[in-house]
């Protein structure tokens with residue numbers, strides 16, 4: 001039996017519905033502001049193996065209830081924006097979406113992780129027209145949304161690739177270098193936003 005049990009087929013449907021709503025939000029924002037809210041959007045259902053590993057790591061029983069209630073990232077969306085300002089616009093707009101309650105916000109942009117990781121993380125509790133593990137219908141589902149700029153996304157992808165795929169002989173030096181690059185990219189993000197502002201003021 002899959003860890004997601006009877007909800008295994010519901011999760012992709014929820015993911016797809018939410019993706020469509022966010023793409024619609026992007027369209028409306030584009031029409032109103034003449035610029036994109038986000039550059040692209042990825043969505044994934046956490047693999048069964050990762051979910052089981054996470055249950056073990058957190059000390060939760062390996063059950064459907066743990067997968068959907070104790071852990072809150074079975075459905076994950078990553079929104080990649082061109083500029084930092086759009087990340088915060090996007091958070092505001094998500095907060096206003098119908099049937100959405102934001103139950104957790106982590107701003108790793110203003111407060112980056114010690115290793116240099118930057119992103120804005122949200123956990124949503126959203127109602128969908130499917131039954132949930134607490135017997136409610138419409139049911140409540142948690143969704144994790146990570147919002148980043150292109151530069152933050154590039155760093156996180158490469159850092160993940162470097163860290164998880166190879167044995168590192170001199171981890172301290174590599175961590176220092178990764179942190180240095182993260183800070184340089186953060187500085188580029190701010191510069192690009194400033195340049196955009198200058199161009200706007202020039203009009």
Ligand code: 0O2
Nearest residue numbers: 046050054073076106113115117121146155156157159160
């Ligand atoms: P995947 O496959 O991306 O889902 P927890 O989620 O409980 O384990 P915490 O502290 O509550 O941990 O969550 P956190 O750190 O706010 O967010 C976890 C997710 O953010 C990770 O998911 C990564 O996607 C991303 N993330 C956090 N820190 C880093 C980092 O230093 N480097 C990179 N590349 N990504 C990071 P998972 O579960 O690891 O994997």
